[in-house]
Amino acid sequence: MTSNHTPAPSHTQGGPRRAGVMTDVHRRFLQLLMTHGVLEEWDVRRLQKHCYRVHDRTAAVEELEDFINNINSVLESLYIEIKKGATEDDGRPVYALVNLATTSVSKMASDFAENELDLFRKALELIIDSETGFASSTNILNLVDQLKGKKMRKKEAEQVLQKFVQNKWLIEKEGEFTLHSRAILEMEQYIRETYPDAVKICNICHSLLIQGQSCETCGIRMHLPCVAKYFQSNSEPRCPHCNDYWPHEIPEVFDPEKEREAATSRATKRSLRSRQH
Amino acid sequence: MSEQSKDVCDPSSAAEASDSEVNSSPGVPGGLSPPASQAAILAGPETPPLGPTDAPLASPPPQAPSEEGDPKALQQASEEGRAHQAPSVAQPGPAPPAPAQLVQKAHELMWYVLVKDQKRMIIWFPDMVKDVIGSYKKWCRSILRRTSLILARVFGLHLRLTSLHTMEFSLVKALEPEELDRVALSNRMPMTGLLLMILSLIYVKGRGARESAVWNVLRILGLRPWKKHSTFGDVRKLITEEFVQQNYLKYQRVPHAEPPEYEFFWGSRASREITKMQIMEFLARVFKKDPQAWPSRYREALEEARALREADPSAHCPRNSVSED
Numbered sequence: 001m002t003s004n005h006t007p008a009p010s011h012t013q014g015g016p017r018r019a020g021v022m023t024d025v026h027r028r029f030l031q032l033l034m035t036h037g038v039l040e041e042w043d044v045r046r047l048q049k050h051c052y053r054v055h056d057r058t059a060a061v062e063e064l065e066d067f068i069n070n071i072n073s074v075l076e077s078l079y080i081e082i083k084k085g086a087t088e089d090d091g092r093p094v095y096a097l098v099n100l101a102t103t104s105v106s107k108m109a110s111d112f113a114e115n116e117l118d119l120f121r122k123a124l125e126l127i128i129d130s131e132t133g134f135a136s137s138t139n140i141l142n143l144v145d146q147l148k149g150k151k152m153r154k155k156e157a158e159q160v161l162q163k164f165v166q167n168k169w170l171i172e173k174e175g176e177f178t179l180h181s182r183a184i185l186e187m188e189q190y191i192r193e194t195y196p197d198a199v200k201i202c203n204i205c206h207s208l209l210i211q212g213q214s215c216e217t218c219g220i221r222m223h224l225p226c227v228a229k230y231f232q233s234n235s236e237p238r239c240p241h242c243n244d245y246w247p248h249e250i251p252e253v254f255d256p257e258k259e260r261e262a263a264t265s266r267a268t269k270r271s272l273r274s275r276q277h
Numbered sequence: 278m279s280e281q282s283k284d285v286c287d288p289s290s291a292a293e294a295s296d297s298e299v300n301s302s303p304g305v306p307g308g309l310s311p312p313a314s315q316a317a318i319l320a321g322p323e324t325p326p327l328g329p330t331d332a333p334l335a336s337p338p339p340q341a342p343s344e345e346g347d348p349k350a351l352q353q354a355s356e357e358g359r360a361h362q363a364p365s366v367a368q369p370g371p372a373p374p375a376p377a378q379l380v381q382k383a384h385e386l387m388w389y390v391l392v393k394d395q396k397r398m399i400i401w402f403p404d405m406v407k408d409v410i411g412s413y414k415k416w417c418r419s420i421l422r423r424t425s426l427i428l429a430r431v432f433g434l435h436l437r438l439t440s441l442h443t444m445e446f447s448l449v450k451a452l453e454p455e456e457l458d459r460v461a462l463s464n465r466m467p468m469t470g471l472l473l474m475i476l477s478l479i480y481v482k483g484r485g486a487r488e489s490a491v492w493n494v495l496r497i498l499g500l501r502p503w504k505k506h507s508t509f510g511d512v513r514k515l516i517t518e519e520f521v522q523q524n525y526l527k528y529q530r531v532p533h534a535e536p537p538e539y540e541f542f543w544g545s546r547a548s549r550e551i552t553k554m555q556i557m558e559f560l561a562r563v564f565k566k567d568p569q570a571w572p573s574r575y576r577e578a579l580e581e582a583r584a585l586r587e588a589d590p591s592a593h594c595p596r597n598s599v600s601e602d
Contacts, residue, residue, distance in 0.1 A: 027433030031450065034391050034432070074431060078384050099388045101381075166510060 024055040026071050033082065034097050038168060038182035041093040042256060068095075085185045088133070088178075088211040091225025091254035096185045114149030116160050120169065122147070123161070127178055128191065128198050133211035134176035137161070179210050202226050203240060218242035228253045379416055383423035385409050390424065390436060394448040397523045400436075402444035471509065472525055474498070474563075475516065476547055477556045481574060485540035487531065491516070520544070552585065553578035 028051040033039065039047065045064060052061050062070070072081045079101035086093050112120070122143045126135035140161065141154045152160070161177065164170040168182045179187075188208045192199055200209040204226040214221040220241045222230065228251045231237040237246035386409045393400045410417045425436045428448070435449045478494050479486045492502055500506060502513040509515055517539075520526040524546035531538045557568035557578045568575050 022431060024433060027431065030432050031434060034395055037395060078387065078427065078431070080384075080388065101384065101388075162510070 021070070022074050025051045025059070026067075026074075028054060029067075030071065030097070033095065038094055038096040038180075038185065041095065044095050083185050085181055085207075086223070086225050086254075087181045088184070088209075088223055088225070090251070091223075091228060093254075094181050094185065096182055098186045100189065112160075112163075115147045115152045116163075118148045119144070119152065119157055119160055120164060123164075123170065123177055124179070124191070125195070125198075127210060128195050128200075133209075134173070134178045137172075137175045137177065140177065184208060184210060204230055213246075213248045215239040215242060215244065216247055217244040224251050225254060227251060374413060374416070379413070379420055380423065382410060382413050382416075382420045383427065386420060386424045387427050390428070390446070390448060391432070399522075400446040400448070402438075402446060405446075471495075471498070471500075471512075471516070472520060472547075473551075473556070473559045475520075475526065475541060476543060476551065477560050477563075479541055479543055480553065480556050481560070481571060483574075485529070485531075485542045488517075488539045488541065491541055516541075553581045 029048060032047055032051070033044070036043075036047075041064075048064060048067060049061055052059060061067075068082050068084075075081050080097060080099050082095055083098045084093060084095050119140070123135055123140045126139055126143075127133060137158070141157050144152055144154055144157045161170065161172075165172050165177075165180075168180045170177045170183070171180050191208060200212070200221050201207070202209040202212060202223045203220040204222050207223075209221050209223055212221045212223045213227050218239060218241050220239065227246075227248070230240070231246065231250045232253055234250075237250055238244065239246055386405065389405065389409045390400055406414055406417060410420060413420060421436075428434045428436055433450065436446055437449050439445050439447045474494060475486070475491055478491060482490075492500075495501075495512065500509070500512045504512075506512055516526065517528050521528045521544065524544040526544045526547065527542040528539055529542065531540050553574070557571070557575055560566070560571065561568045564570075568578070
């Protein structure tokens with residue numbers, strides 16, 4: 001019914017806009033990206049190849065970045081975009097389709113009850129205010145009495161927190177909670193607008209920072225993957241702001257090739273690792 | 278305006294409108310009216326087609342005898358008939374919103390529908406009105422129409438009214454014959470694996486699978502009804518409630534069984550989205566056998582595949598195998 005190469009509609013009045021061309025390849029890609037919520041880069045590449053195989057076997061697979069930029073130019077007028085981010089602990093690139101227009105936690109709103117949403121907000125505040133980017137389970141649960149909506153017991157709150165983990169809004173590590181990269185991708189705007197004073201920003205990439213390293217002298221912060229890239233093969237790492245010696249261990253830059261080798265040599269029947277996404 | 282206030286929120290006519298728009302204007306870029314005629318649509322008298330749901334309105338309240346009757350009463354009548362939760366009766370003829378606002382509402386609705394579908398939740402028309410459309414209820418038809426257009430052009434998805442009775446919409450792929458794309462990334466979608474396990478058990482049995490049989494199979498995956506799982510959580514709740522709610526499975530009491538026992542069947546959504554050949558391939562992968570090791574089932578799957586191909590000859594060569602890279 002729709003032809004294969006329909007020029008994207010211009011949604012605003014008047015003249016032609018720079019807009020990409022949407023084919024069934026792109027449409028399927030969008031459908032599946034939406035279905036999965038958030039995907040790591042190698043999954044996204046597989047997905048892209050799959051969409052070409054289904055709809056246009058003869059075409060050359062476009063370079064992923066161009067492919068995504070093409071789609072984003074169409075999505076621009078709808079106030080949504082395919083956003084690329086990285087996991088804060090080891091710098092794996094992740095992608096998600098996000099709504100730029102929302103300035104609230106509205107994406108979650110349809111899934112959770114009022115008191116559950118409020119629990120999330122409380123956890124979020126604790127995480128943002130914390131030094132490490134983690135909020136302990138105990139501290140979150142102690143706020144259960146302050147929640148809006150129906151009264152929630154601590155036992156129930158524990159389960160709700162697990163629900164957040166399963167839905168990839170939070171990550172749990174040894175009884176402490178931090179934001180999943182999905183939540184960071186989707187809510188960065190909301191978080192920056194709602195907590196403008198408490199929010200931490202990375203000195204290198206200028207994006208929202210939850211976990212990272214900080215300079216002990218001047219206090220600037222950097223994401224672990226940003227530290228890795230910035231200080232790569234630098235034997236004497238120094239703070240980019242105050243030039244003082246950088247006192248932390250410099251992590252490795254994320255290498256997708258090395259990762260794939262390691263993955264294939266592991267046992268195939270691997271059940272789910274609690275890998276941060 | 279009084280005409281317009283009558284039944285613009287009739288989901289069936291809205292769905293009709295969106296469907297016919299999508300089908301009839303493939304080549305028109307945008308398919309969205311330029312602002313000038315948009316204003317005309319809003320201002321002019323719209324005569325919405327009276328769908329079957331209007332029949333119950335046959336006995337309107339005595340004050341609304343004709344079309345020129347009191348618009349307030351007409352609106353009351355339509356809203357009573359629809360059983361929508363209308364908190365207050367609108368005054369006749371509020372000013373129409375700017376086109377840009379309707380466009381924005383359409384975008385909000387688009388995202389709302391996408392998220393609901395992502396969560397595999399029901400897209401319920403009254404929820405759409407309550408959560409998104411709100412005070413723009415009078416224009417919900419044009420909002421819905423625009424949303425459907427965007428979804429079709431950008432995502433290749435149809436927003437279909439699947440049940441007028443329950444006022445449920447669903448997002449249906451407008452593209453090729455269904456593929457279980459999720460299986461293409463099967464490592465990452467354990468839910469699908471779990472579901473396929475149960476569906477294939479039912480399929481191989483050729484009839485309903487008793488709950489006890491299903492748990493025997495799930496035990497192989499290390500799943501027990503009383504144990505919480507790190508990914509699936511409460512597995513029993515997942516398969517007896519969530520999958521059932523999503524229409525992937527049916528969970529029914531076995532007649533005349535004492536003590537009471539339950540069995541699983543394929544749900545309507547599974548029958549729509551998953552082909553028998555896909556089940557055969559799943560079985561082949563899991564048991565490392567040729568699909569023809571289940572000869573009668575394989576024959577059935579071939580039959581179904583042929584029937585599907587015949588039903589849609591314009592489709593590309595049907596890809597039944599969902600291969601990895």
